[in-house]
Amino acid sequence: MSAGTGSAGARLKKPSWKDPRLLVGILLVLASVVGVISLLGAADQTTEAYSARESIAVGERLTTDKLNRVKVRLGDVEQHYLNPESGLTEGLVAVQRIGKDQLLPRESLGRLDALDRKPVAVTIDEALPGQAVAGSRVDVWVALPDTRNGFSEPTLLLPGAEIAQVTTGSAALGSARSTVVMVLVPDEQMPKLLGAQANKAKISVVWNPGGAGR
Template structure:
């Protein structure tokens, strides 16, 4: 109430005492307001994550490996991926159904990890191609993979008594590789590698004529074409 006294002008005055100091208490997690605030922050974070996930768009499909033209598409050839809104590419939960059912073939090659465009899908009747197996030198075959696009060359044998070997001749231009047999086994045995090519029907006669006496041909990948081992770790 009143504290110490003092004299002023002969009168004794009493000083009021200072109010006691109150310590600030630390907020506790049990405080209801803090719990409500934390719940609001968590809720907004989860909502934002859900919205961000929804922006990924519908499920699309990409090639699980390199696929050549003429390949009959199967479910094992495809991997699901979220790729935003891409109506020009294969999408949905049933990729083979969206591709036109079983028996759909590729009318163009696809690289591993490439989204499947709807324009790459067709029927066997749409392909004016023939599959021709040719012997290719092991050296050039080692660069090839399904989907490689190559120029096919032959080196004619020189006539008896000629000093110079004849110049190479291009048999066919820009044909696609469908399959490559085991390069290592053929090379170890000292024989050419059998390579299947997708040849336009009108070019089959040229390829067969270029085989000559069974001598190995050279398949040279065109610039920008797929090369065996490209992109592997």
Template structure:
């Protein structure tokens, strides 16, 4: 009987750079590294910008606590916002309403005098101001009833809309009374040209009613000094 031939051990050879599997592996490694570097670069492509800490209305003065910085990545062509790599421009005035957390457009800041409003406090029914808050826009109605019968001044009595869409700066605690008898102090930003008319209505104890403007917004309720 003839003997079976013993198998010959095959020597392992070092892979050659011509090996297709090696080439594919190198390509995959390079592609993964490039993709990872791109993702890291995209994640780091953020810039610090300022956002409003609370709801702001035109006429608010900028203080050190008005804005806070956030890191955001804006799309191309979305510049024009206030960058947070510079100090907060204290002393500037807000020229348009801003919502809490909203990026601050550079165009929303102006110099004192660009927004010609003054703070005026009025008193109104607590029930009528339920739900009213800082930053909301309201129409101001004044009802007078100071005519003396037979004096010929009856035509001066009645209700008129004194102001359109003024901003609420703050709503303060009710003052005495219960229900409809309770009074609440509301601070408004009033155009300078209308301040005298509002003060006269307050001094003559006219009834003042604030009617929220549809879509006027509701703010956080905080008040700045």
């Protein structure tokens, strides 16, 4: 009987601090606590960045009144976005369209003299599809006047031109309402479009769902 009691006492003996199983258990608990603390700390690493209060068109100058300050988690890509800490350099313009509430990528900003696309107003009488909005792409076709008081066969002048803005124009009495489409024109194509407008060519704008072009 005494032998059995001694055996049970040996089994119920409190573990020693030198017991490797106890040390491993303590290390596992500590590692778990450290992991949770690190995870919570990483989840709370937010930074301030700028977002567009309203859509910003290509060529539009950036000022702080057009921007909101927002808290975001950008991680390793933080340096690619404009933020209040780095400040807003004087004279910056958008070189790519920035949508409402979007963050401002640094690659979308530049100087006006470096902008190789300029907005040009094209007035059309035909209706545009609902998909032809700022930021979408259109093909611009031009038909020059011919010698018979008509127009020559249309040619594609600007494939996949980006729309900067669409404005519905006023209608004269008895005439259809016109639409003014601001399209972004590369510098090398500018003389052709302006020449077509000066020669009273018929200019048509066709929505390009594929977005091909520049």
